[in-house]
Amino acid sequence: MEMDVDYVPAAGTEGSVEKAEVLARVTDALAAGLGEGKSILRAEYPFAPPVKNYRNYTERQCLRVFYRDGFLDRYSGTKLVHPGALRTLATLLPEDFPFHSNWQMSRTHSAFWELFPTIDHRTPVARGGEDAEPNWVSTSMLRNSAKAHWTLDELGWTLHPPGDHTQWDGLAGWFVDYLTDHPELMAEPYLAKWFRATVEVRSSLT
Template structure:
């Protein structure tokens, strides 16, 4: 197809959307023909501007853990089992040389598990693209996958949404985390980060009991 060619329309009844590059090619062809109105209409119809809300927000630890438990501590974008953040931090405190965790996540001073296996919340449909900012649009994923997905849709990336896990069969080492800190209160008292995760974990587990 040359620059000015019009792409062939999809067959009648086809659900196949127009190729995005072809949409812009049609708009450019219209502009070359001096028809700005058609160019505007082509983009407005087949590649419309979508402006969502500001995605910068912080979830409470309770909201976060509820989502992790709902998804069974499984990365919904890869199917990989993930680890409770408190358990990861506990490991880094106990094994600082073998399992380091830089306070700002510096890659050269942080074990890669803190990216691969650290759970976080992502919006399946990006808020910047019009997705809702509520639990129905939240999924558990790793820091690594969250960073890679950014503001793209699953369709654009060719990703699929994996089914949730079962927290009764895999709890992300939550039981280990709570039991270890219960048995070692000095460790919990030495870290506000660990205390906050411990309090939130106990609260969410009580909700689920």
Template structure:
């Protein structure tokens, strides 16, 4: 049956590559009973909403709203610009790979880099509304994929407060102006510029 399963997965992948929105489901037992229905269930077309590509401004807004907390684990995450600085200053110690290759990109990027995920997957009727969006690490985002929280046994953690943890954004906004040479790095410059445009300083707690 493993060969059948592999073929089903390959067929599912092909349908996705052809732009056909579908869901792969498995029946429990009776694998050879009514195979035409089994096949139909495995590859039925299912319309889904288009996944939104979030701008960096939108990302920062959600990150700050959730207090840079991973809403699936409660762990603290770090503002992307800070991670960029670390990789810029210590490329051998904290390497970054633009395609996120696991053998070249430091695991800290996967565990600490905040991303946006749909709590209810679009494939299950979820929306792009803020209420369905949460901050989570790249690692957990990839692990959850299109599963629901119920399917994988996860719970939604409450958002954090910037007064408790700001993702080192306060540090980033004070450190970069003191080291203008960092702005020669495209990624650092992009994150800093957007923070200035959003005037995040006024939304951040003062240094303790």
């Protein structure tokens, strides 16, 4: 499962300094010449070009985090649904619950953005966070995209406590049971790999 950070923010832009005030001082300094404005920007609000950092997580790594967090979006507190369960529904009900392999929004049900669980870095790697399980949290595709490189403080978000997978398992149990009863669906590689990973991770929890 591939995740990415699209942007590395400029160094020195955190803290209590009001960023709009920095730009106000830049405009004031322009009266003395462009060089003065450039100096302020470079020192206090520098531009950093976009950088893409791709990270791949196995289905088992993802599931360990999803089960740990009780299939709960740690940024919103809402329930999430197992990836295999979502794709099974899309396979069974393609007209009413469509999914496009390239995630085209015009051809993909909004549930895939709102309920599909992903791993996000609580403290972004671009901001010094570790790419390690203690810094991983479950969140929806939608909130993962919205959070991007920002910190929780910058967004005004809070981290919700994890849920309990024995109370809500994201329909993982339904997914495993349904594919067990309908093995022909294992012909779909995506479903087969999530099935195998789910069975393995569930067995390690008992």
